[in-house]
Amino acid sequence: MSKKFVSIRDVKDHVGQEVTIGAWVANKSGKGKIAFLQLRDGTAYFQAVAFKPNFLEKFGETEGAAKFETIKKLSQETSVEVKGIVKEDERSKFGYELDITDLQVIGHSVDYPITPKEHGTDFLMDHRHLWLRSRKQMAIMQIRNAIIYATYEFFDQNGFIKFDSPILSGNAAEDSTELFETDYFGNTAYLSQSGQLYLEAGAMALGRVFDFGPVFRAEKSKTRRHLTEFWMMDAEYSFLSHEESLDLQEAYVKALIQGVLDRAPQALEILERDVELLKSYIAEPFKRISYDEAIDLLQAHEQDADTDYEHLEHGDDFGSPHETWISNHFGVPTFVTNYPAAIKAFYMKPVPGNPERVLCADLLAPEGYGEIIGGSIREDDYADLVAKMDELGMDKSEYEFYLDLRKYGSVPHGGFGIGIERMVTFVAGTKHIREAIPFPRMLHRLRP
Numbered sequence: 039m040s041k042k043f044v045s046i047r048d049v050k051d052h053v054g055q056e057v058t059i060g061a062w063v064a065n066k067s068g069k070g071k072i073a074f075l076q077l078r079d080g081t082a083y084f085q086a087v088a089f090k091p092n093f094l095e096k097f098g099e100t101e102g103a104a105k106f107e108t109i110k111k112l113s114q115e116t117s118v119e120v121k122g123i124v125k126e127d128e129r130s131k132f133g134y135e136l137d138i139t140d141l142q143v144i145g146h147s148v149d150y151p152i153t154p155k156e157h158g159t160d161f162l163m164d165h166r167h168l169w170l171r172s173r174k175q176m177a178i179m180q181i182r183n184a185i186i187y188a189t190y191e192f193f194d195q196n197g198f199i200k201f202d203s204p205i206l207s208g209n210a211a212e213d214s215t216e217l218f219e220t221d222y223f224g225n226t227a228y229l230s231q232s233g234q235l236y237l238e239a240g241a242m243a244l245g246r247v248f249d250f251g252p253v254f255r256a257e258k259s260k261t262r263r264h265l266t267e268f269w270m271m272d273a274e275y276s277f278l279s280h281e282e283s284l285d286l287q288e289a290y291v292k293a294l295i296q297g298v299l300d301r302a303p304q305a306l307e308i309l310e311r312d313v314e315l316l317k318s319y320i321a322e323p324f325k326r327i328s329y330d331e332a333i334d335l336l337q338a339h340e341q342d343a344d345t346d347y348e349h350l351e352h353g354d355d356f357g358s359p360h361e362t363w364i365s366n367h368f369g370v371p372t373f374v375t376n377y378p379a380a381i382k383a384f385y386m387k388p389v390p391g392n393p394e395r396v397l398c399a400d401l402l403a404p405e406g407y408g409e410i411i412g413g414s415i416r417e418d419d420y421a422d423l424v425a426k427m428d429e430l431g432m433d434k435s436e437y438e439f440y441l442d443l444r445k446y447g448s449v450p451h452g453g454f455g456i457g458i459e460r461m462v463t464f465v466a467g468t469k470h471i472r473e474a475i476p477f478p479r480m481l482h483r484l485r486p
């Protein structure tokens with residue numbers, strides 16, 4: 039079937055031909071007999087040029103002049119159907135240009151609120167539905183898409199099955215203070231914070247599973263790394279050691295970066311992301327240090343002139359400044375392993391011979407992006423898990439299905455979760471997580 043419209047990304051396949059493009063006018067310039075339109079259609083931006091004499095020749099004096107006038111007066115974000123001949127153009131970054139032969143207005147746009155001048159963040163967030171049309175936001179969404187695509191590809195290639203965990207749940211996965219509650223026919227249901235507990239059932243049924251869906255955290259954080267609704271990919275696998283689990287996570291993160299380099303190079307260019315630096319994260323092995331080594335390192339450097347984090351004792355949890363310092367110190371993604379049991383979730387398995395520490399790892403992204411992955415080996419021994427839950431005063435009746443997994447053919451297993459928006463922010467090199475999701479939900483933001 040021949041298509042009426044060619045997308046801007048594909049004009050390279052039509053050099054010298056007349057094509058029809060459905061697009062929006064992002065910007066316009068020109069003078070006298072010539073008009074330049076910056077067109078966008080979501081796949082890319084490129085320039086289209088209208089030359090008045092060509093219109094007069096093709097359509098006659100009156101109609102030709104009227105058509106050219108329409109083009110000259112097009113306002114920002116007017117949608118148009120443009121016909122033109124694709125030309126190679128070495129001066130433009132995109133490499134191609136359109137020589138306009140005809141143009142029809144599809145939808146008018148009067149006083150588009152987001153002009154090429156600078157706007158404040160609140161204004162842009164209030165107009166998120168329109169802000170998404172801008173060049174930088176398009177690039178970030180293309181990177182997000184490449185990361186999602188690479189996720190499915192990686193897990194498929196590594197023998198994982200997509201296993202969707204529920205969003206509504208009758209119990210809490212971890213911290214009940216961070217749960218959104220909702221009425222469920224007169225009972226309380228919670229919105230999922232993580233699919234992990236259910237994925238463990240999947241790992242016992244199917245060996246290697248992953249899920250990818252929205253999760254919800256009612257934490258009142260106002261940092262540039264926290265959303266109240268974000269998309270999490272959880273993976274869970276049976277018969278894998280802690281070290282093998284870290285190998286898998288490293289391979290996955292590298293596959294995501296490679297996926298963006300392969301599938302969204304123009305997006306990285308628009309964002310002026312340092313591509314050589316991204317490539318170095320693929321080429322170099324990730325650093326692995328234990329929590330206790332990290333504390334020693336932080337203590338040894340706390341008097342340095344360029345550090346500004348608080349003193350920590352062994353047993354304390356890191357804050358953002360500590361995570362930032364650690365990952366900057368190594369300059370590559372860094373796994374911090376074996377945290378104190380007291381500051382981690384109940385289901386993590388203790389380090390053999392050291393019950394104070396658990397077999398877990400957080401992956402800290404370099405350049406100050408902070409934690410992108412949290413993972414662990416799970417407690418697979420029924421009696422030990424029950425003892426831990428009793429110690430924490432947990433209601434075991436809420437976790438019967440979870441305990442059953444330890445009763446019937448329990449095996450060593452582990453997994454990890456990655457917040458896709460944290461990964462997008464890191465690869466895109468943007469500052470704030472709110473731009474990494476189409477419509478961010480945050481403490482003070484539920485609209486649009």
Ligand code: ATP
Pocket residue numbers: 255263264265266268270409410411412413455456457458459460471
């Ligand atoms: P943090 O300490 O940064 O709040 P966490 O320890 O609560 O994170 P986990 O529960 O281990 O995080 O969740 C796994 C992953 O989900 C994190 O590594 C991160 O990538 C992502 N994540 C966690 N909380 C958020 C959030 N509020 N917004 C966006 N992503 C998040």
